[in-house]
Amino acid sequence: MRALQPVSLNANGSSAWLVLDQYATTPSVRLDLVISGGACTAQVDYTDDDPFQNPWSPSPVTVGGQIVPSTTTSTTVTSTTIPRAVRLTVTAAGGGTATLKVVQQGLQ
DSSP states (O other): OEEOOOEEESSSEEOOOEEOOTTOSSOEEEEEEEEESSBOEEEEEEEOSOTTSSSOOOOOBOSSOOSEEEESSOEEEEESSOOSEEEEEEEEOTBOEEEEEEEEESOO
């Protein structure tokens, strides 16, 4: 199991991409999106583009392709399909903070 460093945003925008290991022996990733301190709308985008390609210009999958769709409440999603990378996007900060915690299973 590998827990990535959580990322937090309290303004509109996107975090840096968090690269996942798509070759995990047990493909499972848990994404905890925590909304705190006020109204905030956030989502978790993903990309299947190769993060080790130079230069890397990822195309985020959006609208129906978010792992965590746009929400104003804290939520947890577990996916058995591992994308190449995920990121936190805040579309309406509203005085709140969004935090993304990522835990990937099956790593050796």
